[in-house]
Amino acid sequence: MLIERDPNGDFILDSTELAERFGLSQADLRRHMRHGSIVSSVEIGTAEHAGTKRVSLRLGNRLWRAVLNDENEVQHEEMTILRRNTPGQPPR
Incomplete structure (x- = not known):
């Protein structure tokens, strides 16, 4: 997947590839983005992980993560399906 940075330092991901990762059409991905149902975060590596970044995008119970080098x-990238917590079980 191609990940670029804009002049402000924000990450730019290819929407076609991102839609594929989530099993969506581009139209559905755009709809979710307009409604704010895709949540993203970036973590900056420290200590032995210095120079790396972890980009995470979540849509419902699906979480896509990618580790980027400098x-x-x-x-590395992975898609995880998050399970609901069962009453009496600790949160995941």
């Missing part, structure tokens, strides 16, 4: 190249 050149913003994807080194």
Whole structure:
């Protein structure tokens, strides 16, 4: 996946590839983005992870994460399906 940075330092992800990761059409991905149902975060690596970044996007119970190197190249990515907590079970 191609990940770039804009002049403000924000990450820019390819919408076609992102839609594929979530199993959506581009139209559905755009609809979710307009409604604010895709939540993103970026974590900056420290200590032994210095120079790396972890980009996370969540839509409902689906969480896509990518670890980037200092050149913003994807080194690892994964899609996780989050399970609901069962009453009496600790949160995940």
